[in-house]
Amino acid sequence: MGEEVKVSDALIGVGQGSEAVVAIPCSSIQIDISLPLDRMKPRIVNLCKDLFAKWSSVDESCFTIETVSGGITNLLLKVSIRENSGNINLLTVRLYGPDTDLVIDRKRELQALPHLSAAGFGAKLLGIFGNGMVQSFLDARTLSPSDMSITEIASEIARQLHKFHKVAVPGSTEPQLWNDLFRFLDKASVAAAALKFDDSGKQARYESIPFQEIRAEISKLKDLTALLNAPVVFAHNDLLSGNLMINDKEGRLYFIDFEYGSYSYRGYDIANHFNEYAGFDCDFSLYPDKEAQYDFFRSYLQPQKPHKVPDHDLEALFVETNTFRLASHIYWALWAIIQAKVSSIDFDYLSYFFLRYNEYKKQREACFSIAQDYLSRLK
Template identity: 65%
Template sequence: MGSTENIWNAVEVPESHSSEVPSSSLAVDHSLSLPEMKPRIVELCKDLFKQWSSLDASDFSLETVSGGITNLLLKVSVKEKDGNVVHMTVRLYGPNTEYVINRERELQAIPFLSAAGFGAKLLGVFGNGMVQSFINARTLTPLDMRKPKLVSKIAKQLRRFHEVGIAGSKEPQLWNDVFKFFERASSLKFDDHEKQKKYETISFGEIHKEIIELKEMTDRFNAPIVFSHNDLLSGNLMLNDEEDKLYFIDFEYGSYSYRGFDIGNHFNEYAGYDCDYSLYPIKDEQYHFFRYYLKPDSPHEVSDEELKALYLETNTFMLASHLYWALWALIQAKMSPIDFDYLSYFFLRYNEYKNQREKSFLLARSKFSGSQIDS
């Protein structure tokens, strides 16, 4: 497994956007301290935005907005010659994230999503990241996500998000991505002896069988294919409390996929990074979400049949979310230098898949057999 090998096609800025958005070949080391990083960020900004080329380094300031388990996000403030201060975000991709993220797909989608009012505006791209407009809002917590008022706002926004059209192929990518992840995850070798021992306890034959069976089951739903966020966790939801405005951010994993996957994945994220799946929304909580998703302007007109159908769809695709992120975590356990126990995260996600499998498959089969099962 060479370091240049990639499960995706080579990542390039698409031709259609390279002329519209400034680009730079410069890269910034993700591991530097903030003081060490500043001169490199200043150089990058001057290279991307020629109007700032004569500014002094003291006209630039930066602070860390977040350090997730994939990227580093910085707020950069620039004092222009006329005294105006411009704020923007610089997103540094985590090292080796190209093994799990299709950057070309992301860059293709951002202008369309931005035009529809989602996320931040793309201002520039560089060797290992992008520059976007700054969003003045706070990041939600997993507990915020389940508050009824916010649930309805998220559901309405997700419906609108799913109505955005992105240029290019509309082929759903979920299973293509899962099989790519499986291929990569099943052929790893860890230098760390303890990690290797844990890794060797995983039955990839069993996982492959589960992927095939789950794909066959989900295919029977003929679920709507929409442009999906695919990573709608609390960290990718921001709220401006003063304006009561909700933002979706970070479209790294966005692709055409299945409606039920995007919703089921969102519900899984109620558990947070601690994976407390006792927080997974109960049926009534899901129905509250579904009403505002299906009919944002008249949620109480949604029929019981519509609610039940989306409930069965979502709670079958929810299983696919566990497989997707479990396999993702194995790749990250090998590739990512970030201090996070990805190997344990694999077991948390895969074990929850096994915990929920029987109930979800039973519910799905009830739909196709016509039998009534108490869910």
């Protein structure tokens, strides 16, 4: 039977931040993410029995497993368990992709999860295993990229993000963006040196990646954004459509999957979300225009009185967001190089690198000009 690990849980609104320690079942079992669902089922059943004693004697025929979504790093499964009493229990099993620890700080994720859950975000953490976690099931559908631009949904995302950025997670509150970017750059350089493609054209493209140029661009961007004095918050950092779910009947929106969460800049989190309007196809013509951004900012800055937001606050957040927009492109471009080396998931990470880095170069001059013009007017 699985063991238990202690997870510190801040009880929001109880005892003014007093902490309790919650015991979470833990198993050493690992499950191969590349297995077809029929071969994965007995392993998932074994995992559930190992983690949760109350299902240890339930027959395998009482378990039903289906894919909820297949991301480009994780696999999400819905597990239904029919007990002898007839009760149906629903769980979500998240399987990490191979070597995702190269880009994800799992310790940081597990530290943040209970605090975000206590504040009403995501699903409840029920168990941890060798290469994933088990959470409560959310009765909701995953958004599509086009859903995010619907006015009512965009406003609710903004209001929820305002609340999300208020959550205090223990540990250092130093922004991690630049540390992560330089770490990704180092790992991507190593990955690039070791990666070989059978396709000579693809190999030539890979060898053309300008790592020294990227390092210089990161440094310039870091220096420019430092002048903006952007507020630091605990950020989601991966607010794409696949990490947003909605219960249409109740009209309730959920943020899920906090594995990239860290203290970062609020403008980065918002900009990263806006970039995700493009979807994995990277149709950046879908990036929200200034009017749509301002509508989002109003709901974010003052959820209860969006039309009371001063113009200067809107402009400041517009500049902040559209400067950090560039950092988001570099982040995921470098991430893609690392994934090209380690991931077994069928996704063209090399092309994704060029889509993101080329968009960075396309937007760089305009975004730098917006920031520099704004800063010159503040003097």
